[in-house]
Every structure is written in C-alpha cells, then in structure tokens.
Amino acid sequence: MSKKVDRIDQRLDKARMRIKRSEDRQVIESVFDTRTLLTLYHMFNRGILDEINGVISTGKEGNVYLGVQPDGSDAAIKIYRITTFNFKRITMYLEGDPRFARIPRSRSGLITAWASKEYKNLIRAEAAGVRVPHPIHVQRNILVMEFIGENGLPAPTMHQQEPEKPEPTRKAILQAVSRLYHEANLVHSDLSEYNIMLWNGPVLIDISQAVVLDHPYSEMFFERDIRNIIAYFDGFDIPKLDLADTIKAIRAGEFK
Ligand code: ATP
Ligand code: MN
Numbered sequence: 001m002s003k004k005v006d007r008i009d010q011r012l013d014k015a016r017m018r019i020k021r022s023e024d025r026q027v028i029e030s031v032f033d034t035r036t037l038l039t040l041y042h043m044f045n046r047g048i049l050d051e052i053n054g055v056i057s058t059g060k061e062g063n064v065y066l067g068v069q070p071d072g073s074d075a076a077i078k079i080y081r082i083t084t085f086n087f088k089r090i091t092m093y094l095e096g097d098p099r100f101a102r103i104p105r106s107r108s109g110l111i112t113a114w115a116s117k118e119y120k121n122l123i124r125a126e127a128a129g130v131r132v133p134h135p136i137h138v139q140r141n142i143l144v145m146e147f148i149g150e151n152g153l154p155a156p157t158m159h160q161q162e163p164e165k166p167e168p169t170r171k172a173i174l175q176a177v178s179r180l181y182h183e184a185n186l187v188h189s190d191l192s193e194y195n196i197m198l199w200n201g202p203v204l205i206d207i208s209q210a211v212v213l214d215h216p217y218s219e220m221f222f223e224r225d226i227r228n229i230i231a232y233f234d235g236f237d238i239p240k241l242d243l244a245d246t247i248k249a250i251r252a253g254e255f256k
Contacts, residue, residue, distance in 0.1 A: 008038070015041035018051050035108070036079060039140045048137045048144060052077055056154050061086065066152050067144065069136075074147035076133060076154075078118070080111050081141075090114050093189070093208075096215045111141045118143055118208035121186060125210075128183035130176045131203045148197050148205070155199035158232070163198055166236040173202045173229055178250045180204075181222065185213045191225035193232050223247055 015037045032040070043049045051068040062080040069075050087110060094100045094113060099120060104110050119138035122145065126132055134146035149155040163169035173196060180186045188195070188210050195206040211218050226247050234240060249255040 008034075011041045012037050015044060018044050018049075032079075036141060039142050043137065043139065043142070043144065049075065049077070053152070062141075066147070066154075074149075074152055075136060076145050076147045078115075078143040078145070079141060080115055080143075090209070093117075093211055093215075097212050098214065099212070108140070114208055115141050115143050117210075121207045121210045124184040124186060125180055125204065125207060128179045128186075130179050130184065131201065132207060133203065133205060148199050148203050155197045155203070157205075158193035158196040158198055158202070161198060162236075163202075166233055167238045169198075169202055170229065170233045170238070170241070173204075174226070174246065174250060174255055176202065176204055177222075177225060177229070178253065178255050180210075181213070181250065182253050186210045187213065187215070187218045187222045188225050189218075189221035192228040222251075226250065 040052060047070050049067050050070045053066040055063055056066055057064040062078055065077040065079065067075040067077040090110060091103060094103050100113055104113050116138050119135050122132050122135035126134060133148055136144040136146065180188060188204060188207060190206060190209050195204065197203045197205055211221060227243055230241055230243050230246060
C-alpha cells in the first residue's frame with residue numbers, strides 16, 4: 001500500500017515539475033485535483049505535452065491553459081472542472097446523441113463523456129471543412145487542441161475585437177454553420193461572438209455542447225445560432241440579412 005502511495009506521489013511530483021511559470025504555479029495547482037494531475041502526468045509521459053503554462057481563460061465549467069508540445073509548438077489545453085459542472089445542463093445535450101447512448105451516471109463519467117464529445121465534434125467539424133482548432137488528444141477531463149494565435153498569445157474572440165471586414169466574416173460564419181449542419185450533421189448550439197475567434201477569418205470554438213441533428217432540440221438550437229450571428233452583425237453598417245430567409249436558405253443548403 002505505502003509503495004503504491006509513494007509511486008503516485010512521485011508521479012504527481014513529476015507532473016508538477018512540468019507546470020511552469022512560477023507566479024501562476026500555485027494558482028494552477030490549486031484547481032487541479034489528483035486525478036487531473038495524474039492525467040497530465042500520462043500526457044507528459046506519452047509525449048503529447050511537454051509543459052503546461054499559464055491560464056488563458058477561466059470559464060464556468062473549466063479553464064483553458066497554454067501548453068507546449070514536444071516539438072515546441074503551442075497547444076490549448078481545456079480542463080473541465082469536476083466541482084462546478086452543471087450536470088443537468090450537460091445531460092440535456094448528451095440525450096438523444098447516438099454516440100452517447102448510455103449516459104454515464106457518475107460525475108467523473110459524465111465529464112469524461114463531455115470532453116470526448118467536444119473532441120469528437122471537433123473531428124467531425126474539421127472533416128466537414130469547418131475551421132475549428134485541430135483536436136490533438138482527449139483523456140478523461142482534459143482536451144488538447146491546436147492553439148489559435150501565436151507566441152502564446154491567443155487570437156481575439158469576436159466579442160473582444162470586431163472583425164475588420166464584417167460582411168465577408170458574417171458570410172464565412174454562416175457558411176460554417178451550413179457545412180456543420182449538412183456535412184457534419186451537427187448544430188453548434190452555443191454560437192455567438194464569444195465562441196468565435198478571429199484568426200485569418202472566423203474559427204469556431206467551444207463545441208462541446210454541439211448536438212447531432214437527431215437531437216430533439218437541434219432545429220431550435222440551429223435557429224438560435226443563426227439569430228445570434230445575424231443580431232451581432234446588425235450592429236455594423238452593412239446590408240441586413242433577413243433572419244427567416246437566412247434560416248431557410250441554410251436549411252435548404254442554398255446559402256451563398
Ligand atoms: P466560457 O465558459 O468562458 O465560455 P468555456 O469553458 O466554454 O469558457 P471556451 O469557450 O472553449 O471555454 O474557451 C474559453 C476561451 O479560451 C476562449 O474565449 C479563448 O479565448 C480561449 N481558447 C479556447 N480555445 C482556444 C484555442 N484552441 N486556442 C487559443 N485560445 C483558446
Ligand atoms: Mn465559450
């Protein structure tokens with residue numbers, strides 16, 4: 001027994017050694033429970049990650065950190081937090097998804113399913129030609145993906161910075177919505193200026209709650225996503241798009 005404890009302690013210490021930037025170190029560690037540290041340890045060991053650095057964002061259900069891959073390139077590490085997770089909400093998004101026919105009953109099982117849902121959604125979106133962060137790895141509550149930005153500096157979200165060319169940006173976003181719908185059979189379901197980064201055009205992020213078209217509310221989420229985008233761009237001095245016409249065109253696969 002004590003040998004086993006020693007071994008785990010050693011692993012935790014090794015994981016802690018890769019947590020860099022001393023000023024952030026205690027803050028970072030304080031949000032990592034033992035399981036999360038062990039999962040990070042496995043990722044370090046398997047050559048998926050080399051380091052984990054400062055916090056990029058602290059959200060309601062998890063944090064995003066800057067990571068370094070063994071080849072020196074940046075990565076974004078999204079770590080879902082066990083304690084503050086809203087389980088009612090996420091169960092609603094998992095229901096009806098054939099990929100998650102069995103909804104886990106334990107908290108940790110649910111979080112694992114949630115992280116893996118975001119990973120699978122990223123793969124599907126990317127295969128459909130939608131610009132999203134390239135997914136690199138998922139394990140338990142940790143998702144590793146391509147870093148959008150450069151030199152450790154994340155690109156702005158569309159909430160933080162207005163697009164320079166609003167009309168083509170709106171078009172690219174609605175085309176992405178259409179591709180997601182028709183090619184990936186997915187609806188983002190939380191699309192707004194907060195979940196779109198601007199990096200040489202729009203990049204859709206935060207896709208864990210995206211649902212398949214079989215989901216009972218997929219059409220409602222689809223309309224809400226489009227409404228949010230149209231409303232955002234109504235604040236710009238560009239020709240307005242009619243909401244009902246746009247929904248109809250995207251649904252019919254005729255949005256140009
Ligand atoms: P929130 O509750 O604030 O919506 P969240 O838990 O839903 O947070 P995301 O929306 O996926 O998490 O990401 C939060 C923030 O982290 C983003 O607004 C963005 O600034 C940053 N971020 C997310 N993914 C990446 C990425 N791949 N590359 C760089 N930065 C990222
Ligand atoms: Mn978000």
